[in-house]
Amino acid sequence: FGDCGACSLQHLSMDAQLQRKEKILLETLQGAGLAVSPDMVYAPLTGPLWNYRRKARLSVRDVVAKERVLVGFRERNSRYVADMDQCFVLHDVIADALPKLARLVETMDCRTRIPQVEVACGDEQCAMILRHLEPLSDNDLESLRAFALQTGLGIYLQAAGPDSVRLFEPADFQLDYAIEPLGLRFVFEPLDFIQVNGELNQQMVMRALDLLDPQPGDTVLDLFCGLGNFTLPLATRAAHVTGIEGSAEMVERARGNAQLNGLANAEFQQADLYRETADRPWPDKDYNKVLLDPPRSGARELLAWIAAGNVSHVLYISCNPETLARDAGLLVDTHGFRLQGTGIINMFPHTTHSEAMALFERPINGEIS
Structure with missing residues (x-):
């Protein structure tokens, strides 16, 4: 905190x-x-009060001095990424996946070229958008497939601007949420604006x-x-x-x-x-x-x-x-x-x-x- x-x-x-x-x-x-x-x-x-946040943009940084990758929000009044193993306000599926994501990025060929991830959760599923500044190697893609299977997350890749976002795994992934008192259901994409x-x-x-x-x-x-x-x-x-x-x-x-x-x-x-x-x-x-x-x-x-x-x-x-x-x-x-x-x-x-x-x-x- x-x-x-x-x-x-x-x-x-x-x-x-x-x-x-x-x-x-x-x-x-x-x-x-x-x-x-x-x-x-x-x-x-x-x-x-806790685990309520279903959308967030998180920074990714390969910190040489710490010999590991950090994934999280920025430190207060700083450009540095906070060293956080857990977050009590993020949706619990995303909070649980953050340490695993950090360990995954550490093994990737482009670990220094991933500046951020965005996360979005519907009522049943959560998605992660990986921003990458260079093409991903075959090894990186295989690692991401395994990560998707391990966590149950939908993985999207973003090679450039928002229009470049593409679903990677699984092929039939979809996000939605409900207004339960009215029986209404809303389908959305992970970069769409929804209330947090x-x-x-x-x-x-x-x-x-x-x-x-x-x-x-x-x-x-x-x-x-x-x-x-x-x-x-x-x-x-x-x-x-x-x-x-x-x-x-x-x-x-x-x-x-x-x-x-x-x-x-x-x-x-x-x-x-x-x-x-x-x-x-x-x-x-x-x-x-x-x-x-x-x-x-x-x-x-x-x-x-x-x-x-x-x-x-x-x-x-x-x-x-x-x-x-x-x-x-x-x-x-x-x-x-x-x-x-x-x-x-x-x-x-x-x-x-x-x-x-x-x-x-x-x-x-x-x-x-």
Whole structure:
């Protein structure tokens, strides 16, 4: 814990961690001029404290001074790889495989040319993407086949950029996860964006449904929709849901997930959400509710367009309290919405990071429904 730079709050109790994260969220919102009374604060969403992390990027380093290979997160405020034989926050399958991976790389011909591995876990299986800067020898490939059999991991190889990622072993490998309360299943690729914490993702989705409260007559817009993680749950209740995503590959997988789950009332379109609204290709529907889950930079460019329609409710999910506060201030002060409530989602226990959720409602004739 003292050396690794990933879990800087591990010395605090979970109550103290939650209080710290909630305090940061509320103070940031209040600093933007937003009044947040105690009755507007949702109970924090929290779940497993250990072995929760199902996605990670890990560094690999052949350390001559130690005469061995290190695999792990970087040391705090350093470019060096932490000397870690175990990690209590990584999914247990990945945590158990790390020492074996380090020993494997030590035997490989290209041990000095493997800078990183990325890991991703679904509900049943885990994958490892090996980045290699030179072609792998036949001996290296045989070693990786044996490693896949030994660990049960799906092994992917990455020779260049993300587009070069290819499944190596086994040939029929597939990752997926479920939103169990809704009976929904999502297929994904190991480099796709998914929420790091599977249990918290389910809680977050169910709270989003409770807050946005989609009804059979509602038409909902889901911005930055990814694989359809929120789109498809919304489609189980609303009349129609449109998901917009910047990645064409993610849009295709979202469409496949809608078909897999039999949700014909969910559609997906690809668009750069930071371009001018006039260039956006989604259909001209009269959306009355919007969910958005933008990257850390927020969604300032979209707010005027959202407010110009007949949108009554906006549910904003954020991984950055500063841009959430900025955008919340614009929704309230410029576009006439009211902040109805907010709360943290403890997606990353023991770290300084957390997600937050904020619900905005537009008054009708000066009244909130």
